Amino acid sequence: MPDPLLLPSIAALTGGSLLVARNYLKHRLEGSEERYMNMYGKHVWEANNMDLFIHCAPEHDQTLKARFMARLAQRLREGGFAARRYQEVADVSGDALQFVHKPVTAAAMCAPRRGMFFELSEPGRIRVVWNHMQFDGVGMWNALKPLFDPNPPIVPYEGAQTPPPFLPELLSLPRIARRMAWRGKLREDQTFFKDGVPPARGLSVWDAGPLRAARALWNGPFNLLTSALVVSEVFHRHPERSRLNVGLTAYFPFLEGRNRYGVFLCKVSRSDVEGVMRQIYKQVRSPLLNWGTTSFQAYALGRVPDRVFARAITSYRRKIDVLISSLPVGKQRITLGGIPTRISCHPIELTLPYYFLLVGTRAELHVSYTSRFSQDENFLNFNHLPIPSLDTLDVRVAR
Numbered sequence: 001m002p003d004p005l006l007l008p009s010i011a012a013l014t015g016g017s018l019l020v021a022r023n024y025l026k027h028r029l030e031g032s033e034e035r036y037m038n039m040y041g042k043h044v045w046e047a048n049n050m051d052l053f054i055h056c057a058p059e060h061d062q063t064l065k066a067r068f069m070a071r072l073a074q075r076l077r078e079g080g081f082a083a084r085r086y087q088e089v090a091d092v093s094g095d096a097l098q099f100v101h102k103p104v105t106a107a108a109m110c111a112p113r114r115g116m117f118f119e120l121s122e123p124g125r126i127r128v129v130w131n132h133m134q135f136d137g138v139g140m141w142n143a144l145k146p147l148f149d150p151n152p153p154i155v156p157y158e159g160a161q162t163p164p165p166f167l168p169e170l171l172s173l174p175r176i177a178r179r180m181a182w183r184g185k186l187r188e189d190q191t192f193f194k195d196g197v198p199p200a201r202g203l204s205v206w207d208a209g210p211l212r213a214a215r216a217l218w219n220g221p222f223n224l225l226t227s228a229l230v231v232s233e234v235f236h237r238h239p240e241r242s243r244l245n246v247g248l249t250a251y252f253p254f255l256e257g258r259n260r261y262g263v264f265l266c267k268v269s270r271s272d273v274e275g276v277m278r279q280i281y282k283q284v285r286s287p288l289l290n291w292g293t294t295s296f297q298a299y300a301l302g303r304v305p306d307r308v309f310a311r312a313i314t315s316y317r318r319k320i321d322v323l324i325s326s327l328p329v330g331k332q333r334i335t336l337g338g339i340p341t342r343i344s345c346h347p348i349e350l351t352l353p354y355y356f357l358l359v360g361t362r363a364e365l366h367v368s369y370t371s372r373f374s375q376d377e378n379f380l381n382f383n384h385l386p387i388p389s390l391d392t393l394d395v396r397v398a399r
Helices: 006-013 018-027 032-040 058-078 080-087 137-147 167-171 173-179 208-218 222-237 273-284 287-303 306-317
Strands: 049-055 088-091 098-101 117-119 125-131 200-207 243-251 261-269 322-328 342-347 354-360 364-371
Touching (some): 032 306, 137 243, 208 222, 208 364, 342 354
Parallel strands (some): 243 322
Antiparallel strands (some): 243 261
């Protein structure tokens, strides 16, 4: 079967039509995730659930959970944005998935439902279950952060300009054509978990001070340095692989719908951390091309029949070995009622070899992973990261 992404390119290269252009202008800000939601959300809701865990020291367990529930009840009484997100549940009774708002108490949110809910039974952590049909990562955090202590944002998403039409998509056509032939390198490995065995999960906390020092030494973007460290750890885990396909997510606030992100796909060859960072930067340094690739793919997927759409989504996911998402949550450490907390996030069902979420503050990075491969205790361990120590760096970093 021809790749469905070829259809719009053929239309564009052969002149297209005014009708195609008008259709594109109408739908270019729609993400393909919205179609996925309408097609599959009502049938496989639980498969798209995500687990977010709020961790604390064991001695703070009861206090943290009491303050968490008190703040949840207060937010529900106050109403507003957070309360509406908590009240929202999926209605699967009709032909299409819909979301409705129903009054809910804090206690009722501690039972499974087709909306955000919480589990407080495990000592030392709170489990938050949220669904990608309902939120992307930024939307989830916007709903959840009123329960935490105030924390000035690192990245304000408001005010991002909508890209111009046509030009980004046309410029990205050569990039898209090259990526059509890419295939994931880890899918062929026989160490995948067998059916019925859950993916491996883990959390490591990285001190941001040495990372900023290394970033200044190597003169690269901080988020690409941390992504390069993650990729280097995967290379170390898989010495038989000389190349990996890495997906990086990016948030586009101007997109329509509930999932406002795109995935940039990079091909990375084995190298040291600085070399990996340079390779990634070379492939994602153009915001115009990044958006063009995302927009083109989303528009193309929105035009094909449902049967082709499902196969195209599956084909695209098989190109990705490592998917890395970043969520900058605030400039200060993450606390709830003054209690220090750590955050990890994992998909309940994993369709990729590796998924990482990097939750960032100015002081530290909470790096969680979900993997189809078993990992040892040193995987992502900060003390084993291949970066220079602060003692060996001439760069002075404000701590």
